[in-house]
Amino acid sequence: NVVAVVGTLTLDMATADVVTGNAAITGLGTVAGTIDDANVLAFTISGANDGNVNGTTTFTNFPNLQGGTGDDTFTFAAGGSVTGNVNGGAHATADTINIAAKAGGNTIDLVAGTISGGFLGSFTAVESFTGDNAADVLVGTNAVTTWTISGANTGTLSTGQSFTNIPNLTGGSAEQVGRGRPIGHEHTGVSDFSIGGTAGHPTLSCKGDD
Numbered sequence: 001n002v003v004a005v006v007g008t009l010t011l012d013m014a015t016a017d018v019v020t021g022n023a024a025i026t027g028l029g030t031v032a033g034t035i036d037d038a039n040v041l042a043f044t045i046s047g048a049n050d051g052n053v054n055g056t057t058t059f060t061n062f063p064n065l066q067g068g069t070g071d072d073t074f075t076f077a078a079g080g081s082v083t084g085n086v087n088g089g090a091h092a093t094a095d096t097i098n099i100a101a102k103a104g105g106n107t108i109d110l111v112a113g114t115i116s117g118g119f120l121g122s123f124t125a126v127e128s129f130t131g132d133n134a135a136d137v138l139v140g141t142n143a144v145t146t147w148t149i150s151g152a153n154t155g156t157l158s159t160g161q162s163f164t165n166i167p168n169l170t171g172g173s174a175e176q177v178g179r180g181r182p183i184g185h186e187h188t189g190v191s192d193f194s195i196g197g198t199a200g201h202p203t204l205s206c207k208g209d210d
Contacts, residue, residue: 040070045080063121067095074126077101081119086126094127094162105135110161111142111172133165142172 043065045051052058063084065074074086075098088095099106099115107116108129114122129138133153140147146158147169156162163169 041068041072043067043072043074043086044077045074045082046077047079048081049083051077051080067091067125071095073098075101076119078103082121084121086120086123088123088125088127091125091127095125096128096130097123097126098130099136100130100132100165102132105137105168106131107137107139108166109139110159111139127160128162128164129166130164131166133167135168136166137168137170138163138166139170140172145171147171 042054043051044053044055045065049063050058050060063082064087065082065085066087067074067089069090069092071091071093072088073096074088078101080101086097097108097115097120099108099117099119102117102119104117108131109115112122113124114120131138131153140157140161141159143159147155148158149155153167154164
């Protein structure tokens with residue numbers, strides 16, 4: 001099952017023989033997961049616009065990836081890149097971008113919908129992010145936000161996002177509140193929390209164990 005096209009091609013993952021079988025797709029367009037149930041699509045990006053979905057369907061020269069209605073994941077290997085857009089689509093809990101394999105301090109910017117490092121054009125409708133637990137940075141939105149640090153380099157934002165293994169956090173331009181466990185307790189928190197907040201009165205507070 002090899003399809004070669006010139007122009008734009010949308011591969012609909014709702015096609016049963018593509019989801020369950022082994023297929024190699026070559027084209028220039030979007031791999032779109034539009035499954036109407038809670039199936040989860042696991043995208044692995046292993047090369048330049050190349051990779052596989054659920055380990056069964058491989059794709060080549062697809063610069064745009066779109067999830068389905070489940071909690072989809074987009075995992076970038078060390079050499080993986082997408083020049084276009086990653087769109088998480090709908091979700092039950094959250095769609096996730098995982099950049100743990102990417103070296104260096106990459107910045108995830110929720111306002112711009114971008115990740116530095118040159119391996120992704122942009123992202124939309126993604127709610128969860130996994131970093132390398134070493135140098136990555138998460139920049140929040142410009143909405144009033146409470147950051148809850150629930151574990152080591154792990155937590156949630158009141159704007160609906162969550163993060164895992166991201167040690168550096170930067171607030172947006174509105175009021176920001178940081179909540180985490182005090183030093184000396186398990187899961188101290190993150191390496192650096194820089195609050196922006198040009199409007200309002202940003203605060204950083206510690207929430208002790210109950």
